[in-house]
Amino acid sequence: MENVNKPQTASVSSVTRRQHMKNKIAVISLTIVLSACGAVKLATPSDADAQRGSQKYPGLSLASLNEGKALFEQNCARCHGLKDPTKRDEEKWNAVVPRMVKKVNKKVGHEEIDPKEQQLILQYLVTMSTVKPAK
Ligand code: HEC
Numbered sequence: 254m255e256n257v258n259k260p261q262t263a264s265v266s267s268v269t270r271r272q273h274m275k276n277k278i279a280v281i282s283l284t285i286v287l288s289a290c291g292a293v294k295l296a297t298p299s300d301a302d303a304q305r306g307s308q309k310y311p312g313l314s315l316a317s318l319n320e321g322k323a324l325f326e327q328n329c330a331r332c333h334g335l336k337d338p339t340k341r342d343e344e345k346w347n348a349v350v351p352r353m354v355k356k357v358n359k360k361v362g363h364e365e366i367d368p369k370e371q372q373l374i375l376q377y378l379v380t381m382s383t384v385k386p387a388k
Pocket of ligand 1: 325330333354374
């Protein structure tokens with residue numbers, strides 16, 4: 254039941270409603286910004302991934318996979334959103350990574366990513382390209 258003799262109550266509730274609306278707009282805007290950045294949820298490398306990767310890259314370990322992931326996250330979202338490792342296959346990553354590493358180094362103005370680090374990024378992307386999507 255509305256009490257018309259209490260205008261204060263009404264104004265408080267309309268302030269609350271406005272605040273709710275603001276919160277809703279904030280959440281919606283944030284969602285739009287994140288999807289515009291192409292925010293991608295990267296799978297955390299597991300022992301199984303390291304095991305699978307080491308068949309292709311002898312010496313690959315969970316630690317080196319995580320190193321590759323960190324280098325990827327630090328360097329590969331400077332110009333565009335992080336690309337999803339599963340969206341490209343080995344052949345494609347082999348072609349793209351060296352090309353993009355050149356771009357990174359040119360942008361930064363020095364060899365930010367050396368050949369060893371380039372290999373870590375490549376191994377990470379190729380290994381994680383064949384992760385089975387979580388169901
Ligand atoms: C200096 C800016 C810049 C940085 C840093 C950068 N990229 Fe790119 N990337 C681009 C541009 C521009 C394109 C689109 C044109 C092209 O493909 O060259 C692109 C396109 C791509 C594509 C799609 C290309 C295709 O042929 O499918 C992938 C995948 C990619 N980048 C991955 C990466 C990875 C991995 C890194 C980190 C090693 C990285 N990018 C860092 C600028 C950058």
